[in-house]
Amino acid sequence: MLFKVEMKVNIPPEMPAEKVDIIKSKEKAYSQELQRQGKWRHLWRVAGSYANVSIFDVQDNAELQDLISGLPLFPYMEINxxxxxxxxxxxxxxDR
Amino acid sequence: MLFKVEMKVNIPPEMPAEKVDIIKSKEKAYSQELQRQGKWRHLWRVAGSYANVSIFDVQDNAELQDLISGLPLFPYMEINxxxxxxxxxxxxxxDR
Amino acid sequence: MLFKVEMKVNIPPEMPAEKVDIIKSKEKAYSQELQRQGKWRHLWRVAGSYANVSIFDVQDNAELQDLISGLPLFPYMEINxxxxxxxxxxxxxxDR
Amino acid sequence: MLFKVEMKVNIPPEMPAEKVDIIKSKEKAYSQELQRQGKWRHLWRVAGSYANVSIFDVQDNAELQDLISGLPLFPYMEINxxxxxxxxxxxxxxDR
Amino acid sequence: MLFKVEMKVNIPPEMPAEKVDIIKSKEKAYSQELQRQGKWRHLWRVAGSYANVSIFDVQDNAELQDLISGLPLFPYMEINxxxxxxxxxxxxxxDR
Amino acid sequence: MLFKVEMKVNIPPEMPAEKVDIIKSKEKAYSQELQRQGKWRHLWRVAGSYANVSIFDVQDNAELQDLISGLPLFPYMEINxxxxxxxxxxxxxxDR
Amino acid sequence: MLFKVEMKVNIPPEMPAEKVDIIKSKEKAYSQELQRQGKWRHLWRVAGSYANVSIFDVQDNAELQDLISGLPLFPYMEINxxxxxxxxxxxxxxDR
Amino acid sequence: MLFKVEMKVNIPPEMPAEKVDIIKSKEKAYSQELQRQGKWRHLWRVAGSYANVSIFDVQDNAELQDLISGLPLFPYMEINxxxxxxxxxxxxxxDR
Amino acid sequence: MLFKVEMKVNIPPEMPAEKVDIIKSKEKAYSQELQRQGKWRHLWRVAGSYANVSIFDVQDNAELQDLISGLPLFPYMEINxxxxxxxxxxxxxxDR
Amino acid sequence: MLFKVEMKVNIPPEMPAEKVDIIKSKEKAYSQELQRQGKWRHLWRVAGSYANVSIFDVQDNAELQDLISGLPLFPYMEINxxxxxxxxxxxxxxDR
Incomplete structure (x- = not known):
């Protein structure tokens, strides 16, 4: 079952650079693991922004919630x- | 080059049913021709709406404009x- | 799988009263049939409006789309x- | 008397983790006590968010205000x- | 139990003047009857508009819905x- | 001359509790003095929020500005x- | 007592040209009479629009309502x- | 050439009171100097807010930018x- | 003096095709005459829409109003x- | 291929002045280098704001993303x- 997920990243400007780097590398690893599992089917950057458009492929709403709330950047994103x-x-x- | 295109259809309620049917079947043919050409890469219905999320794959902005403004439903859609x-x-x- | 669905009815003021009555009675029958099947789990009026808040219980997104796009009032509603x-x-x- | 209540949690990123944990466990206890009393009739997570959709069953507007303003997360939520x-x-x- | 109700009137410009007059005089009678019963406690015009701010005093949400949906101008108003x-x-x- | 005034309180979460208490008790005293003078005719809580709906009765726009800008919570409120x-x-x- | 009033004109495209002309010339006469009386102190066109910014000078809110609701274009304007x-x-x- | 300029002041609550006072007195002096020069033709407080409506009279867009970006409160205002x-x-x- | 002007065309669907054609060809001629005069310096289509982004080069606000309000499509456009x-x-x- | 890019700068008021100066001078150098290369074709200030309207001329969406995400002020701007x-x-x- 597919969902379009749009994520816009808003990292607080006062967060120390090392902390930002750690979160971003965790985010990348997490995202690539979900892509390998086939759960995160597409991932595009929106040109001119710190945002992405994604297509998730999940069993149900509960799995969508699990995957998204587990994103390392979850507390710093607007998500639709x-x-x-x-x-x-x-x-x-x-295009199921 | 990829673009996310979101289309929401607003057919005026007073349009005669036959005219609606003609436009919709033209739209379907047009859409499927562009899909066959690889220009309209993905096409999903947004569940619970008369709207879609699409991914177009075009040469440039000009081709995007040509393809979208040629949609038979173009005058009756909000497009982002x-x-x-x-x-x-x-x-x-x-995911280019 | 549950979805919250909010529907706001905007019947065009120029629609003849008999046509309105027919659509509304079809809507009521359709809604009650889905309630009997357990698909439309809750249905509340929003006080002071011509709108409702509903909870649907469906197999997947595709079934949600089937049920909602089949509503007799579908062309005359804003749906979220x-x-x-x-x-x-x-x-x-x-509360699954 | 029923009310739909939507709550979106915005915990300030600078709040210490222990304080967050304390508030969240108070929130959970408070919420479950109201559910046991039948005041908080339904509680669903909105998939892909830190938000919920709830149905409250109260005597009147004043009781709604008492219950919601008493939420431990009240100062950190947008509520509709x-x-x-x-x-x-x-x-x-x-579905009263 | 009190509710603030804001009503903005949008009568379609093509409605014949006689029909407008009939609806408005029904609205006035209906409104004054509810005021006499103490249900419509306050009614003010918003200066510079065709809108009002009202305070209703009702038993419960259901009565609010009955009173508002019975307004002769109900189909032609945005109501909050x-x-x-x-x-x-x-x-x-x-100020209960 | 009457004005509807809506106030939504947004106290910064980092403000020390004692400072919050002092401002709130000043606000209460200020508000009750204006109520006694007949300037603040009605004051209702919006259920489920930290907001109020008020009716002010003033000589003119200048007095409205004086009264509202003098509110101890003025710097922390959205006001309409x-x-x-x-x-x-x-x-x-x-209902003048 | 001064009010800023912004008016945006939306004449329905289907209104016959003669009717438009009559309403517009009534509007002009009405506006100029109020300007001569000193009630409509300033009147500017917003460049690039069919809209104006005005300053009214009235006794009180009630007079503002009388003057604005009497505008011949009142049913065809958004007014703030x-x-x-x-x-x-x-x-x-x-600048009182 | 005239421009309507609306300014809403949002001073961060954590700014020290002395700094606020200094900026405000600079703002007042700057504003009164421009008024004396005839550049800032009108200046009104919006009643019930920390905002103003102003009319500027400038040579061209560039001068408007110079005058507004020079406002001592410029970094703390929403400007339209x-x-x-x-x-x-x-x-x-x-009313040129 | 330069202005960015954005125009979105909303031709009513019920307008007869011949009338649409006449207005559009007038619009084209008008636009090209202003381009030749150097008043309409740039004109771009926004890809995927019936909208444009333009740069006008005018003497002052009054000339901007003259040029824009003279557009044959003016009554059918949202303009910013x-x-x-x-x-x-x-x-x-x-880039003056 | 052209893109309109609008940038609104929101530098946090607590950023030290020296840091602001460094970022701004980097931004200026970066912007002028892109202008010299012909990538940043037009750059205008929006009068009365800390914002610009720009026209970029790039190979494709990917280059647009590279150029914009490389802006020294990128973390402090709303970009459309x-x-x-x-x-x-x-x-x-x-006007390609």
Whole structure:
């Protein structure tokens, strides 16, 4: 089951640079692990911003919550979620 | 080059049903032709709405404008566009 | 899987009263059938408005889309959807 | 008398972790006590967020204010309230 | 139990003047009857607008819905409702 | 001359508790003095919030500014003002 | 007593040109009469729009309501009002 | 050439009182000097707020930028600007 | 003197196609005449929309109002205007 | 390929003045280097603000992201991006 997830990062300017680096490298590892598992199907940067557009592929709403609330950057992001489903005009077999 | 395009359809309630049907079937054909050409890479319905989330893959902004302004439903949609690019944490080779 | 669905009805003032009555009675029958099936778990009026707050219980996003897009009043409503899941502090067994 | 209450938690990033833990465990105890009393009828997490959707069942507006302003997280939440009442199409006996 | 109710009137410009007059005189009679019953406790015009600020005094949310949805101008108004209760600093005995 | 004034309190979470208490007790005294003078005619809590709806009765805009800018909580509030006047349908003699 | 009044004109595109002309010439006469009486102290066009910024000088809120609701274009305008008073730094004797 | 300028002051609550006083007295002097030069033609307080509505009379956009960016409170204000011009219905010779 | 002008076209769907064509060809001629005169310095389509971003170069606010209110599509557009001036970091001689 | 980029600077008031100066002079150098390369085609100040309107000329979305995320003020700006393309009515050869 797919969800579009948009994340905008707002790291407080007063956070020490080392702490920022640690959180960001954890975020990268976490994100790549979910991508390898097939849960985080697409991940794009929005050009001109510190934001991304993602497509998650999860069992249900509860798994979406688990994955997103586990993001190391979760406390520092505005997150918007939209449930997706197959569009009747889609011809792509994986646009479930 | 990728763009996220969100389209929300607002067909005027007074439009005759036959006219609606004609526009919708033209829209479907147009959309599927662009999907076959690889220009309209993903197309998802937003669950609970008459709206979609799409990913377009175009040469440049001008081609994006050509494709979107040619949509049969173009005069009846609110459309939002965001330019995308590769995210440094993506491991998917086609998340260009 | 639960979704909160908020619906606000905007019937065009020029729609003939008989047509309004037909749509509303179809809406009522449709809604009650889904309630009997356990798909539309809660349905409340928002006091002071022509709007409701509902809780849907569906298999997945696709079923949510089927049920909502089939509403007789669908073309005349603003609809907002939020995916829900169990809250770690809930003690109610059916707040899945 | 029912109210939909939506709560979005914004804990300041600089709050010490121990203080956060204390407030959260007080919040959980407070919430579960109100659930046991039947005042906090439903409590759902909004998937992909640090927010909830709740249904309160209170005597009147004054009791709603007492219960919500007593929440340990009250100073750190955006809260939206909507008064609910029975919907004429509801068939659920407890959707008062 | 008190509610602040704000109503903004948007009569469609194409409605015939006689129909407007009939609805407005029904609205006035309805409003004055509720004022005499003590249900519509205050009614003020917002200066520079076709809008009002009102205070309703009702048994519960259901009665609020009955009274507001019965307004002859109900289909032509944007309505916002806020539940009120006694403020701890109020010294006015009727600011319940 | 009447004004509806809505005040939403946003005390910074880092303000020391004693300072908060002092400001709040000054606010209460100030508010009750204005109520006794008949300048602050109504004061209601908005249920589920740290906000109020008030009706001020002043000589003119300048007096409104004096009274509001003198509120001890003034630097910590979002304030919205709407000028009111008699509604042609009001039957209450004091809804001036 | 001064008020800033902003008016944005939205004449329905289907209104016949003669009717538009009649309303506009009535509006002009009405506006100029109020200017001559000193009630409508300033009237500026917002460049690049069909909107104005005005300063009204009235006895009280009730007079403001009378003058604005009497505008021939009143049913076709979005109107925003802000009560003004003397600024402590003003040196202009007529910026009351 | 006239511009409407709206300024809303947001002084951070943690700024020391002496620093606030110094900035405010510089602001007052700066503002009164511009008023004396005829550049800051009108200055009104918005009643019930820490905000003003002003009319500037400048040579061009560049001068507007110079004057506004030079305001001692500039870093602490939300500022909105609208270019004005003569309204065809104005009879005031100085409503250029 | 430069202004950024953003125009979004909303032609009513019920306008006959011939009338649309006439207005659009007038708009094109008008726009190109202003471009030839150097008044309409830049004109870009916003990709994926029926909107443009323009840079006007005018004597003053009054000329801006004349040029914009004379647009054949003026009654059918949402228009936003921002006054521009030279940026201290610009090295382009014509970014006045 | 052109993009309109709007940047609004929000430097935290508590940042030390020397740090502000260093960031600003880096920003100026960076901006002027991009202007010399022809990547940052236009740069205007929005009069009455600490904001600019810019036109970037880049190879693709990825280059736009590189250039913008490299801005020394990037962490302190709200940035909005709109993809542009040639307008069918433009007569300027460089309004690509």
């Amino acid at each position: 979620v939209a449930p997706l489903c197959r569009h009747p005009s889609s011809i792509h077999s994986d | 566009v965001a330019p995308l690019c590769r995210h440094p944490s993506s491991i998917h080779s086609d | 959807v939020a995916p829900l899941c169990r809250h770690p502090s809930s003690i109610h067994s059916d | 309230v909507a008064p609910l009442c029975r919907h004429p199409s509801s068939i659920h006996s407890d | 409702v806020a539940p009120l209760c006694r403020h701890p600093s109020s010294i006015h005995s009727d | 003002v709407a000028p009111l006047c008699r509604h042609p349908s009001s039957i209450h003699s004091d | 009002v802000a009560p003004l008073c003397r600024h402590p730094s003003s040196i202009h004797s007529d | 600007v609208a270019p004005l011009c003569r309204h065809p219905s104005s009879i005031h010779s100085d | 205007v921002a006054p521009l001036c030279r940026h201290p970091s610009s090295i382009h001689s014509d | 991006v709109a993809p542009l393309c040639r307008h069918p009515s433009s007569i300027h050869s460089d």
